[in-house]
Every structure is written in C-alpha cells, then in structure tokens.
Amino acid sequence: MTMLNSSHIPTTFHLVGLSGLENIYGWISVPFCFMFFVSISGNGLILHVIHRDYKLRQPMFRFLSMLAVTDILFSLSTSPSVLAIFLFHHHNIQCHVCLLQMFFIHSLSIIESSLLVAMAFDRFVAICHPLRYTTILTNSAVTKIALVSVFRGTIIHLPPVGSLQFLPYCKGNVLSHSYCLHQDVMKLACDGTNTFNIMYGLAVILCTVTVDMILISISYILIIKAVHDVTSKMEQYKLFNTCVSHLCAVCMFYGPMVALSVVHRFRIQVSPVFVNFMANAYLFIPPMLNPIIYSIKSRQIRESLRNIFYLRNIAW
Numbered sequence: 134m135t136m137l138n139s140s141h142i143p144t145t146f147h148l149v150g151l152s153g154l155e156n157i158y159g160w161i162s163v164p165f166c167f168m169f170f171v172s173i174s175g176n177g178l179i180l181h182v183i184h185r186d187y188k189l190r191q192p193m194f195r196f197l198s199m200l201a202v203t204d205i206l207f208s209l210s211t212s213p214s215v216l217a218i219f220l221f222h223h224h225n226i227q228c229h230v231c232l233l234q235m236f237f238i239h240s241l242s243i244i245e246s247s248l249l250v251a252m253a254f255d256r257f258v259a260i261c262h263p264l265r266y267t268t269i270l271t272n273s274a275v276t277k278i279a280l281v282s283v284f285r286g287t288i289i290h291l292p293p294v295g296s297l298q299f300l301p302y303c304k305g306n307v308l309s310h311s312y313c314l315h316q317d318v319m320k321l322a323c324d325g326t327n328t329f330n331i332m333y334g335l336a337v338i339l340c341t342v343t344v345d346m347i348l349i350s351i352s353y354i355l356i357i358k359a360v361h362d363v364t365s366k367m368e369q370y371k372l373f374n375t376c377v378s379h380l381c382a383v384c385m386f387y388g389p390m391v392a393l394s395v396v397h398r399f400r401i402q403v404s405p406v407f408v409n410f411m412a413n414a415y416l417f418i419p420p421m422l423n424p425i426i427y428s429i430k431s432r433q434i435r436e437s438l439r440n441i442f443y444l445r446n447i448a449w
Contacts, residue, residue, distance in 0.1 A: 142298055143306035145225045146318070150218040150311050151409050162219035168417040169216065172208040175424030176201035179434070186437040192270040193259070194434075196252045197427060199279055200382070203245045204420035210237035211416050215311040231313040236294045239315055240286040242390065243337075245419075246345045247282035249383055253352040256376050261359045289341065290315075293333050300327055309405065310412045316394065338394060342387070349383060378430035382423050389415035 154161060179201045183189045211234060217223040226234070258269050293315055303323040310317055319330045353376070360372050389411050396408055428434050 142228055142300065142302055143321075144228055145306065146228065146231045146313065147307045148214060148218060148224050148226055148311050148313075149307065149309055149409070150215075150224070152405055155222075158219045158222065162216065165212075165216060165219055165413075165417065168421045169208060169212045171425075172212075172417070172420040173205060175428075176205045176208075176420065178438075179424045179427065180205075182434055182437045182441065185441065186433075189433055189437060192266075192275050193252070193255050195275050196248055196255060196278075199282075200245065200248050200252070200423060203241055203248065204423055206237070207241045207245070208417075208420045210234055210241070211312045214313075215413070215416065218311050226313065231318070232294055232297065235313040235315055235318065236290055238312065239290045239294070242286075243289060243341050244282050244286035245386060246342055247278075247285055249379070249386060250345045250348050250352075251278045251282065252379050253349040253383075256379060257352040257356055259375070260356050260372050285341070289337060293330050293337070296329060297322075300330075309408060311409070312412075312416065314412075342390065342394075346387060353380075374430070378426045381426050381430075382419065385419045385422055389418070 150158065151161065180198055183194050183198045183201075214226055214234065255270060258266050262269065297315070297318055300322040302321050304321045306321065308314075308317045308321075315330070315334065319327050319334070322330075356373075356376060360369050363369050363372065392411050396403060396411070428438065
C-alpha cells in the first residue's frame with residue numbers, strides 16, 4: 134500500500150473486498166458476474182423493447198427507459214472494480230480513477246432518485262387525474278424532467294469530489310468497500326480539515342434523498358386516498374397494481390443507500406461483513422432487479438417481449 138505524507142491525497146487507494154473470505158473469492162465472483170450480466174442485458178432489453186414498440190411511448194415507459202440507462206451506467210462505472218477484486222485480487226485503484234468512479238456513483242444515484250420521484254408523479258397523475266394525464270405529462274414536460282434530473286445529479290457533486298483533492302490525509306489509504314464512496318474517502322482526511330465535506334454531504338442528503346423520499350411518500354398518500362375512494366374492489370386492485378413495480382424499485386434503491394449513508398455519516402460500529410453486504414446490495418441489486426420486476430409486473434412490456442420472441446421464432 135502507498136506510503137502517505139500529511140499534505141497530499143494518496144496516489145492510490147486500497148479497496149477492501151469481503152474480509153475473511155479471500156480464499157473463496159473465485160466462488161463469490163460467480164454470483165457477482167451473474168448479477169452484472171443480468172443488469173446489463175436486462176436493462177438493455179428493456180431499452181430495446183421500449184424503443185421498438187411504438188405503443189410504449191407513454192411517459193411512464195420513457196421514465197423507465199431513463200431508469201434503465203442510469204442503471205446500465207451505474208453498473209458499468211462501479212462493477213469493474215468489484216469484479217477485479219474477486220476475479221484477480223486487484224485491490225488498488227488510482228486516485229483519479231477513484232474520484233471519477235466516486236463522482237459517477239453519487240451523481241447517478243441522485244439522477245436515479247430524481248427519476249423515481251418523476252415516476253411517482255407519473256403514477257399520481259395517472260391515478261388521481263387520468264383525464265389530464267396526456268396534457269400534464271407531455272413530451273416537452275418529460276424531456277425537461279430528464280434534463281433537470283441529469284443537471285441536478287451532476288452539478289451537485291462537483292464541489293465535494295473536487296475538494297477531496299486538496300485535503301491533507303493522515304489516516305492511510307485503505308477504503309472499507311470494493312469501490313469509492315465520498316464518505317469513505319472523506320474519513321481518511323486529517324481531523325478538522327474536512328468540515329466543508331461533512332456539512333456539504335449532510336446538506337446534499339437532506340436536499341436530495343430526503344426531499345425525494347418525502348415527495349414520493351406524499352405522492353403515494355394521495356394515490357392511496359384516491360384508490361380508497363374507488364368503490365369497486367377490483368378497480369382498486371388494478372389501480373394499485375400499476376404502482377407495485379415502482380414501489381419495489383423505491384424500496385430496493387433507498388433501503389441499502391440510507392443504511393450505508395447512516396453507517397458512514399454517524400460512524401456506527403457494526404460488523405464489516407454487514408457494511409460490505411449493504412454496500413454490494415446498493416451496487417448490484419437494484420440494477421439487476423429493476424428490469425425483472427418491470428418485465429413481470431408491466432403487462433405492456435410482457436406483451437411486447439412475447440411478440441418480439443414470437444416473431445423471432447417465426448423467422449428462425
């Protein structure tokens with residue numbers, strides 16, 4: 134590992150895999166490779182289906198295609214360092230690569246959070262104001278939401294990631310995960326020198342993830358109220374069933390993210406195995422399961438997939 138002075142950022146960081154399980158990294162790499170393959174192929178298939186079928190040009194599926202792109206980029210920017218550890222026992226990562234990976238992880242997380250809010254708003258409009266759905270969520274509105282989500286995710290993480298280059302580091306260069314997180318690198322700085330990053334990080338959490346979760350909760354409170362006012366039980370089931378896939382995506386995304394952030398921000402003493410499990414769950418599970426859940430729960434996507442494979446079998 135790189136020897137450090139107390140005035141510069143380390144030239145390399147040492148990533149930690151699953152401590153104590155080094156002897157079975159080869160076996161551990163199998164499910165991780167499988168999850169990475171499913172993430173890329175599953176989200177790629179979702180994009181292909183939505184692009185191919187003109188019936189899926191509705192706002193809901195446009196947001197889903199944006200979510201699929203975000204998940205693909207998320208997997209591509211983070212999984213290589215994890216797989217390098219399990220497949221080749223390669224733990225070191227260059228400083229500039231680490232900062233770039235960190236920027237992509239946090240930026241894409243904010244973009245995905247914004248898209249989940251947009252999808253909650255889409256379900257709210259579709260259920261509570263169905264007659265105004267096409268006039269509220271026009272193509273122009275969807276495009277603006279996408280641009281705001283990208284701008285919000287990228288611009289908000291430039292200052293903290295950039296500032297890490299100018300902090301003095303006194304606590305080694307060993308990170309506690311298989312990839313680079315802002316909170317993880319920040320802990321290596323000398324005491325009393327990273328006040329800006331701590332305060333800015335808390336502000337980002339409050340102004341993005343916390344606000345997004347509140348907005349999603351408000352949307353579903355209004356949705357539940359609207360569904361409850363419907364007299365037919367069958368109609369209630371159909372309406373709420375359109376929200377199940379989104380609710381699953383929300384739980385899978387925010388659960389590990391919030392738990393991991395709380396552990397780092399408040400330096401809670403928990404088992405390293407638990408921390409690494411939550412970190413890898415945050416990294417691999419949502420991109421892998423999102424396309425599966427939406428393929429199962431969305432009738433339109435199921436029908437489009439069936440048509441694609443049926444036509445392909447005829448061609449063969």
